[in-house]
Amino acid sequence: MRDIAADKITDGVRQACIEACRDLPDDVLDALKRSLEIEDSPATFCSAGTSCPRRTRGRDVLEQLIENARIAREEQMPICQDTGIVLVFVEIGQDAHVIGGDLTEAINEGVRQGYNEGYLRRSVVRHPLDRVNTGDNTPAVVYTEIVPGDHLKITVCPKGGGCENMSAAKMLTPAHGREGVNRFVVETVREAGPNPCPPVIVGVGLGGTLEKAALLSKKAILRKVGEPSPNPVDAELERELLEAVNETGVGPAGYGGRVTALAVHVESYPCHIASLPVAVTLQCHAARHRTFSI
Ligand code: SF4
Numbered sequence: 199m200r201d202i203a204a205d206k207i208t209d210g211v212r213q214a215c216i217e218a219c220r221d222l223p224d225d226v227l228d229a230l231k232r233s234l235e236i237e238d239s240p241a242t243f244c245s246a247g248t249s250c251p252r253r254t255r256g257r258d259v260l261e262q263l264i265e266n267a268r269i270a271r272e273e274q275m276p277i278c279q280d281t282g283i284v285l286v287f288v289e290i291g292q293d294a295h296v297i298g299g300d301l302t303e304a305i306n307e308g309v310r311q312g313y314n315e316g317y318l319r320r321s322v323v324r325h326p327l328d329r330v331n332t333g334d335n336t337p338a339v340v341y342t343e344i345v346p347g348d349h350l351k352i353t354v355c356p357k358g359g360g361c362e363n364m365s366a367a368k369m370l371t372p373a374h375g376r377e378g379v380n381r382f383v384v385e386t387v388r389e390a391g392p393n394p395c396p397p398v399i400v401g402v403g404l405g406g407t408l409e410k411a412a413l414l415s416k417k418a419i420l421r422k423v424g425e426p427s428p429n430p431v432d433a434e435l436e437r438e439l440l441e442a443v444n445e446t447g448v449g450p451a452g453y454g455g456r457v458t459a460l461a462v463h464v465e466s467y468p469c470h471i472a473s474l475p476v477a478v479t480l481q482c483h484a485a486r487h488r489t490f491s492i
Pocket residue numbers: 278279280281282357358359360361362393394395482483484
């Protein structure tokens with residue numbers, strides 16, 4: 199049994215909150231840069247009043263997003279004013295023992311300190327109906343998984359409200375099949391339009407139960423952008439869905455264009471013979487997350 203001090207967890211979460219909000223992961227940044235090569239949305243007009251084939255609305259948006267990420271990283275400022283509700287994914291080894299405090303409280307204290315120290319916006323209300331701000335961005339939404347070994351791995355993901363509001367889940371039946379899944383995913387992206395701040399990363403959770411599918415769709419957005427699923431069925435679905443989503447024409451910031459999504463990631467799980475649960479988490483271009491291990 200390995201002891202892990204609660205204050206180390208607090209410190210790791212504090213630092214991860216600050217870094218995640220200021221520093222867009224390289225894989226997301228690289229995907230934005232690559233998308234400049236394929237974006238062909240309507241042309242914008244240059245100062246002389248003529249349309250310029252190299253400058254399109256979509257490309258302008260992508261260039262601004264890349265510049266915004268550079269400024270945030272260099273000047274240590276938040277990538278976006280919405281610094282999110284904090285999702286925390288914990289993998290704790292069955293041979294690890296948290297000492298000197300409670301795991302969940304250690305995480306919440308890290309969020310509290312990080313949002314205070316990093317001057318990050320507090321966006322959490324204590325109840326969905328009375329809407330009173332908790333004042334410190336807690337509580338985090340914590341998912342804990344017990345795994346073999348004695349390590350602790352924590353991923354912190356500040357999740358923006360705009361894209362979260364556009365996410366969706368549905369209980370399909372087996373008769374809906376692959377076509378039904380594709381239709382639901384594409385319609386979710388199309389109906390969301392500019393609201394989730396595209397280009398998005400589309401996380402698709404397939405199978406399990408309603409809540410399992412939703413959780414899988416959240417885990418899917420954490421994968422490196424464009425890294426295919428190791429499951430060949432899911433990998434093929436990812437390719438098919440990315441093409442279909444980018445044919446919706448929503449484009450960067452919803453101004454029209456090819457790059458509506460940087461990637462579609464599918465995570466699947468066995469399910470009941472009568473069910474076909476599917477969930478879609480939309481992650482905006484500010485795809486922030488940080489992982490650390492103790
Ligand atoms: S959806 Fe994302 S980019 Fe848009 S405002 Fe929210 S956090 Fe910012």
